[in-house]
Amino acid sequence: MATITPKRHAVVDTSHCVACGACAEVCPRGAITVWKGSYSVVDDGLCIGCGLCAKECPASVIRLEARP
Amino acid sequence: MKKSRWYNYLWIWSVIYFAMGFFHILFAWLGLISFFLPLIFAVGWGNKGFCNRYCDRGQLLRALGGQKGFSRRKDVPDWMKGKAFRYGFLAFFMAMFANMLYMTYRVYVGAAELSETVTLFWSIPVPWSFAYTGGAGTIEPWVAQFAFGFYSMMLTSAILGVLTMLAYKPRSWCVYCPMGTMTQMICKWKAKA
Numbered sequence: 001m002a003t004i005t006p007k008r009h010a011v012v013d014t015s016h017c018v019a020c021g022a023c024a025e026v027c028p029r030g031a032i033t034v035w036k037g038s039y040s041v042v043d044d045g046l047c048i049g050c051g052l053c054a055k056e057c058p059a060s061v062i063r064l065e066a067r068p
Numbered sequence: 069m070k071k072s073r074w075y076n077y078l079w080i081w082s083v084i085y086f087a088m089g090f091f092h093i094l095f096a097w098l099g100l101i102s103f104f105l106p107l108i109f110a111v112g113w114g115n116k117g118f119c120n121r122y123c124d125r126g127q128l129l130r131a132l133g134g135q136k137g138f139s140r141r142k143d144v145p146d147w148m149k150g151k152a153f154r155y156g157f158l159a160f161f162m163a164m165f166a167n168m169l170y171m172t173y174r175v176y177v178g179a180a181e182l183s184e185t186v187t188l189f190w191s192i193p194v195p196w197s198f199a200y201t202g203g204a205g206t207i208e209p210w211v212a213q214f215a216f217g218f219y220s221m222m223l224t225s226a227i228l229g230v231l232t233m234l235a236y237k238p239r240s241w242c243v244y245c246p247m248g249t250m251t252q253m254i255c256k257w258k259a260k261a
């Protein structure tokens with residue numbers, strides 16, 4: 001994949017996440033899990049910052065941010 | 069694009085369900101599966117396994133909006149993902165559900181006649197007697213009344229889902245889907261407990 005920018009990672013606004021799992025479904029790295037049906041959690045070590053999850057999220061609550 | 073899993077094809081169930089309702093309204097009872105399964109996942113295991121994988125509605129919206137590209141893929145307005153609207157819509161849906169059960173009860177006790185209509189958006193009656201024969205008196209009228217009511221609810225919510233799929237993200241219905249909101253509430257309670 002040419003578009004990856006490993007300097008970025010996905011960050012979820014958990015307070016507005018509806019726990020639908022659409023993000024987890026498209027993540028090529030399997031980096032997202034819906035924690036106890038409450039909100040999604042990104043495994044930072046796996047995330048490559050591709051942004052597919054953010055594009056898919058129906059509530060648009062995933063932002064790609066520069067890694068700290 | 070990730071390889072499709074078997075559950076990505078569960079949208080077929082949506083198509084079958086709505087199609088069967090044209091042949092005989094009593095098939096509408098099968099919609100109870102989509103009602104109890106998410107609750108079983110949430111109450112039993114404290115997860116949203118239904119939403120996350122096995123919901124035919126979610127898969128349908130993903131397939132049509134995402135894979136077939138019928139969605140504009142715009143962000144939903146902020147109010148739509150706000151708690152007021154999500155919980156408000158859940159409450160409204162519950163009230164309409166209760167009303168549907170009450171109508172069924174009225175037919176059961178003989179206080180009302182069976183209405184062979186499917187009601188869209190809780191207000192627009194669509195004549196549907198073509199899908200009901202009465203089984204020459206073998207079918208209890210209340211059984212049919214429930215079927216008409218349940219099918220109305222399923223069809224209305226499916227139309228809403230497709231409309232917001234077209235306008236916003238593919239699965240934007242999942243932002244305000246009453247089952248989704250309710251199961252997330254249950255899961256959050258369980259996670260805290």
Ligand code: SF4
Pocket residue numbers: 009010026027028029030031032042046047048049050051052053054
């Ligand atoms: S940005 Fe890509 S790799 Fe990271 S969580 Fe989202 S889909 Fe997965």
Ligand code: SF4
Pocket residue numbers: 012016017018019020021022023024034039040056057058059060061062
């Ligand atoms: S797609 Fe968005 S709303 Fe759905 S679980 Fe993922 S972060 Fe939450």
Ligand code: SF4
Pocket residue numbers: 020106118119120123124125126241242243245246247248249
């Ligand atoms: S939110 Fe509703 S439509 Fe979406 S996956 Fe869950 S139950 Fe299905």
